[in-house]
Amino acid sequence: MKFIWGKKEFTLMIIPGANRQTVRIKLPHSSLYVVPSVIILVLTGFCVTIYLMNTTFHQTTSTMQQSFDGQERQLVDQITLKNNELEQLQNNLIDLSQQADEFKVKLEEIKKLEHVIQLMSETDGTSKKSGALPSGMASRPNPDVGGAEVPVTSQEVTTLVSSTKQDLTSLVGEINTVLVNLNASEVKLKEAEQLRTITPTLWPTVTHSITSGFGLRKDPFTLKPSMHAGIDLDGELNDAVYVTAAGKVIEAGYDDEHGNHIIVDHTRGLQTEYMHLNKMLVKRGESVTKGQQIGLMGTTGRSTGTHLHYEVHKNGVQIDPSPYLINDRKDDH
Structure with a gap:
């Protein structure tokens, strides 16, 4: 180029x-x-x-x-x-498991209470035996503990989740059973308390001296054999007379044979009668509570001296009051 x-x-x-x-x-x-x-x-x-x-x-x-x-x-x-959330969940799960164990202890205490209620409400003194406390349960809320720090594995967490779930499911079932039993026991206890209240188990007087029992005897006026339909309790003039069970006064009056007398109806076919009173402290139609003073001892009507003639009527029939004389008034109140 x-x-x-x-x-x-x-x-x-x-x-x-x-x-x-x-x-x-x-x-x-x-x-x-x-x-x-x-x-x-x-x-x-x-x-x-x-x-x-x-x-x-x-x-x-x-x-x-x-x-x-x-x-x-x-x-x-x-x-x-x-990781923090997972650790918190693991801690919450451990707390939940511990709470489930504590709840087991409380449930056993409830079962014991249920057992006591059943004993109180059962007339024959028998009831289903409740379970004992789980073995190995700590009696103190904050026991002394220790040991090396070992990381938690996923298998251990899974096992704890499964165990806690089973425990809680079982606890729910047991709680439902206990609640049903407690409700039934509460009904029985109320019935037992009501029955105790209306059953004439008290002595009607402070004195326990019986001068004439229930059954055949010589009539004190005619000296002929006659049926004594109650018991005579000795005492002083104007000694207190108490009603032996809760009920309603269906008669409070006077006649020549019974003198001043009171009849109380306790329902379920039971009635009690108090005769020869010097004074009556209640009126017909009045409700009375067990152990309440209803009159003063006297010798009115067909009587040879100061005493209380006491009768128990069951379904209209006069029966021996002696088996019902169980408690002093002070023992029942």
């Missing part, structure tokens, strides 16, 4: 080799400046492009690194939070 300079232009000659035609290219003189400038501009643009791409790459890489670091920190925080 060879340049041939002219005034306003130059010729670019390309000699390819022997036996080949020479190529001549005429270029303006200004191209000597333009071409290098273009080349320089192209190279400059290329370099700028490479620089910008490199800068963008580094910025993108930095941004991605920052984003990755942020996501990594966020992931680590989430993992830490999940």
Whole structure:
């Protein structure tokens, strides 16, 4: 290649080799400046492009690194939070298991109470035996403990979850059974208390001296055999006379045979009668409580001296009061 300079232009000659035609290219003189400038501009643009791409790459890489670091920190925080939550759940599960054990102890105490109620309400003194306290249960709320710290395994947690679930399911069933039994026992206890209240088990007087018992005897006036339908209790004039069971006064009056007398109905076919009173302290239709004073001892009516004639009627038939004389008034109140 060879340049041939002219005034306003130059010729670019390309000699390819022997036996080949020479190529001549005429270029303006200004191209000597333009071409290098273009080349320089192209190279400059290329370099700028490479620089910008490199800068963008580094910025993108930095941004991605920052984003990755942020996501990594966020992931680590989430993992830490999940681990803390898992540890808290494990602690809650352990607490729940301990509470279930404590609840077992309370349930056994309730069973004991149920057993006592059943004993109180059963007339024959028999009831279903309740279970004993679980073995190995701590009697103190905060026992002294110790031991090495061993990490909890997932298998141990799973086992504890299963065991606690079974315990709670069993406890719910036992609680339902106990509640049913307690309700039944409460009904029986109320019935027993009501029966005790309306059953004439008290002595009607302070004295326990019986001057004439129930059954056949010689009549004190005619000296002929006669049926004594109650018992005579000795005492002094105006000694207190008490009703032997709760009920309602169905008669309070006077006649020549019974004198001042009171009849109290206790329901369930039981009635009691108090005769020869010097004074009556209740009226017909009045409700009385067990052990309440209802009159004063006297000798009115067909009587040879101061005493109380006391009768018990069952379904309209006069029966021996002696089996009912169980408690002193002070023992029952």
